[in-house]
Amino acid sequence: MGIPLYWWLAVAAALFCLGLYGALSRKNAIGVLLGIELMLNAVNINLVVFWRYITPQALTGQIFAMFVIGIAAAEAAAGLAIIIAAYRQRDTVVVDELDMMHW
């Protein structure tokens, strides 16, 4: 492979940080969900990169990436359903206004 491992890891870290920033700073719950999707993708890149560079014989990395995709699908479905339900009940998708755990 012509590309150093460190580049890959740096790109994944950057993507993860972008996602984290989105999850922390977005006002809209769907925006938060988008950030989480970015983070999951960053993790997946890492899994595949480590498989490719460190244990190309074992398939663990690829398999786990597939599991992560599956879980991400479940998370997106449940998360969006919650957002839709909250939208119906409280008429908002702004995370700051969904503060039922508030003192």
Next chain:
Amino acid sequence: MGFFFNLTPFVPLFPLLAFAVIILFTHRNNRLSSNIAIGGITLSTVIAWGIVAATIAGGERTRTEGWQLSIPWLPAGTSVLDIGLAVDGLSAAMLFMVPFVCLMIFIYSQGYMNLGKANQDPRYARFFAYMSLFAAGMLGLVVARDLLFAFISWEVMGLCSYLLIGFWSFRNRNTEDHIDEAQVDRAKKAGLKAFITTGIGDVLLLAGIALLYSYTGTLTFRELFQPETLAALQQQTLLGMPAVTVIALLIFGGAVGKSAQFPLHVWLPDAMEGPTPVSALIHAATMVAAGVYLVARTMPLFIAGFDYTSAPALYWVAIIGAITVLLGATIGLAQDDIKRVLAYSTISQLGYRMMGLGLGGVVVGIVHLLTHAFFKALLFLGAGSVIHGMEHGHHAMSHHAPGDLAESREDESFNANDMKQMGGLRHRMPRTVWPYLFGTLALVGLAPFAGFWSKDEILGEAFVGWQHTLAIDHHLLVWLAGTVGVFLTALYMGRQLALVFWGRPRHQAAAQAHESPNSRTVPLMILAGFALVGGFANAPFLGSPLHHFMADIHQASHLVNVAATEFNFVVAGMSTILAVTGLLAGWLLYRNYQAGQVEPFKRYLGPVFTVLERKYYIDEFYQLAIVQPVVWLADQVFNFDYRWVIDPFVNLVAAIGRWAADISGVFDSVAIDTFLVEGVARAFNAAGRWLRYTQTGRVQNYLLVVVVTVLMLVGLYLYL
């Protein structure tokens, strides 16, 4: 016989299947649902007893090495996470008790939840589904081969405790006519309290498991307890202690939560808000037994590297146990709710088990667990029978006297759980009183009832240990706490018996109480039989057979002492005398108690009694320790000062015009009041407001805090 071992997976699986079938398919048919639940646990019981028989017949090899099954669960990188099942002497002993007591409780519940009657619980089927899942969790824990599976089962139980304690908080306003809003609220809070309080312990346990895995790379009990593994763990240091001690303390933290030890005991008495069979299940067969079982199971971790100063894991187990014994027993003296007395009694008896384990005695702790499960289930089911009888009496009372109907409806003071309104029930409920009496004698520990043998073994072990060293150490402490605990136990049980079954009825409902039907009294009688003879299983004159049966599994680690202590007449005699004295004292004091009188204990103990009645104010303390009351307090102080300090200040200003001579005095008031008194109030208020911002309820704030914390931990890890 060995054939039964291969059926082990079905022991937790049948109740689990019952849960799934009820939830998914049969929840519309109540009778079928409860029968499925009972059928599931019956099959479990049959298999479990088959396994017990096979273990007994299998001889020593089966008891120590037993049978195991490993399922490769998740290959992760270079290692594979296994989960698996195993049976050996210790789990076999538990397998004898758990499914059977569950079965008794299930049968009882069918009557308790009023199957087929007009007032049948609307979520009847769901109740049995949750109970089945609860039983499955406990059985899973008992047959777990490794900490991973044990933890999964542990958490399943945590979930079920929440669902069942808060069972009556999910009442549907559209389908039920009369809902006691206060009860709904209490149930909701109790469920949350149990879940969060035990959750604190669970986090500690998970941390312990993670540490253990990072050091040893395995979570299987048998591999962990190899002498080499333990020695390696002893050599590592963490936080100035051997790593093994830190891990043991973290695991014990989990047990403190689940087994309601001080200071996390507060959830257990509130767990009364669930239906009575749930209390019986939690207090006897499942939840609280789980913590004790886990400590017994991981005992080599506690003993490894044990000495008082640098590796005090066992020491703390004994200390916490001793505190809990005294705490539970003294609070039990001052409670009026029949189930609450039993709840504090459970806490105190759990303390005995922890003390037993703290002495390094796996067997004494577990034997007490087994005997206690039988008689405490009996007492709780008996209490449920009494409460139902009282409710019946109350119902009949308003029924038979239609003229007084309006009055009885307004009879707000009636509380079916209040012992002070009972009295004389031995005539009204002749089939409940005898089993209840048996349970009481077993709890108090009078020969030949079950509690005598198991409790005295703990005390005997402590006493002998003390005689060996003659130093003021935890052996002496355990023995003293245990002996005082015997007296206190007898005292509150004597009070309870006198209040509930003796004397004259102190409320119309008690005078018209009804005996419960057979579906409820027959399980009581069966359990009473076990309360009578259960202790003989490990009686010293039979050679303490359970010692070898259970403790052999820990021989591999070369650490656990399995020999039984000899029967000690001094210890047994003393506790018997104290128990009889306590019972008689309680009974004599309360025999002639009349409604409305000041309680005898209160007469003699005065303010101490109030402290006990309020449970040492621990709940209040915890309430104060969280943020909202701080704000409340600050507001109160602020208001108080405004009303009492500012107003006089205003008056003083008015007085200036009249008494100009007093200027210097006024100046003092101004300086002191505004800067000191009011300043303090302002500071409190500001602190309250400021602290309040940490509880924003906004998930993104919390996430930010998590990220910052992780960053700080990484920083610590990198540069320390």
Next chain:
Amino acid sequence: MLTNQMVQILVFVILTIMTLGGGLGVVSSRNLFHSALFLVLSLVGVVGYYALLDAGFLAVVQLLIYVGAIAVLILFAIMLSRGLMARRQHQRNEQWWIAALVVLLVFVVLLVVLGQVDWPVADEQALLSPNVSVGQLGQVLLGPYMIPFEVISVLLLAALVGAIILARET
């Protein structure tokens, strides 16, 4: 003359611009609909990464599930709750600048830590051609990984049922 390595690096750079640029768009766009479209761009970039890493099957899975299903799902959700978001409001909450600082710190720490580790990279020969066929993946998935595989399918089913129950009009 373009060597194989140069081509790889060129492709990598283009994909990185797609992925990170898309990611930046996701978190900074004021219009949520645009955010979601940027997410699609970013996800397609990741598809390219997988292809570059010789994980062909995974690339297809990524394209199908992420781009095909999840992104479309999100677009639907945005359109369903659109009435509210049409009211132009700030898309950032008040803690965004703290978040930006903290995240920047996280990124720096990650870069430093990742640089310090001595990764046990496999030798040249092994790196050349992993040649994983879909058949092999399938065998492993239904062999050693069967239990997690089944658990994930149950999880998906549960999420599906849960989503229907949550979002159903009552």
